Amino acid sequence: MEMPIYLDHNATTPVDRRVLEEMLPYFCEVYGNAASIDHLHGNKAKQAVDEARQAIAKVLGCRKESEIVFTSGATESNNLALIGAYRKFRNKGNHIISSAIEHPAVLDTLNYMQNEGAEITLLPVDSEGVVNLEALEKAIKKETILISVMFANNEIGTIQPIKEIGALAKSKGVLFHTDAAQAVGHEKINVYDMNIDLLSFSSHKFYGPKGVGGLFVRSYSPLIKLSPISFGGGHEKGMRSGTLNVPGIVGMAEALSLANRELKDEYCRLREAVNLIYQQLQKSFPDIKLNGHPQNRLAHNLSLTIPGVEAKALIHLLKNKLSFSAGSACSTVKVAPSHVLKAIGLSDDESFQTIRLGLGRSTEEAAGIADVLVDGIGQFKNISA
């Protein structure tokens, strides 16, 4: 059976074959432990890790490669950023500000941290999913030690005013963390220009392997050291113990370098494809609503509410032709309406009538994809008419 067209690139992306090629020698040939630097096997692995760290630091605009801490993905990076900063700086205050539309890897971590005495303020967002800067400023108090606002939302694609949030945090002497899992490899990012102190990313969101990611930890103005959240050999400057995943790290660096090189062309191509699909759907069904910010959004993401059409039923109907998700792929185990769609003002019914298309490198024939969707949606609309 021919596989359906994959339209869930916000959930994950395939490993680019060029990335796989770079990774292969690090399984069976260069297999040393990057921490075993007394011999050549370990040295070779360490050299590969050093080069990967340099490449990633360069793309993200770091001052030093040592500002990149390798982790198992954005979930772990978020846990380390939030819990690690809280435990390190709680003598200065216990208040953390975040937003209502964060990924569960942030929200659930913050929820847990309340057991350790953290006070959490979750800011609402407007109907396009944007955090209000005045509300953010008002929420800052003398106990505030950290602001954590995601770069781009995984469901609706809205991009936050990151540079402005960072500037505000800086002016108040508060640290700024951003979960950039959806943005790294897709948006131009410079951590210093954007006033970012801590930034989480995950390799499989930009055509690298799964199970590897990183956290940028600023080392200059201010120099930040986080408390570890797991304990062991003291790797990664004592912030994240554990033997490094050398093939994964090599693959992530290659994936990010490639994504960065191709970013502009891919951005334009996918934005055009997304617009075409949206316009074709709108032409046939004018009541379809785009969720998220109309301009400040991820180029490859399209979140649509289709009145009268259950997302799950549409996905099922089209499952042999298209693979896409309802709301957030990360919470498909839950049947509750999406907290993100709720936060931008959608009713429970509207939330269940929302689909998310995530286009990517393999996406071609946007018009053909739109035709399949128009046909599928039409079948439900005809029944309800």
Ligand SMILES: Cc1ncc(COP(=O)(O)O)c(C=O)c1O
């Ligand atoms: C915004 C955001 N943060 C964090 C994560 C978690 O990433 P990972 O599963 O790679 O740890 C995801 C994954 O969907 C995400 O979209």
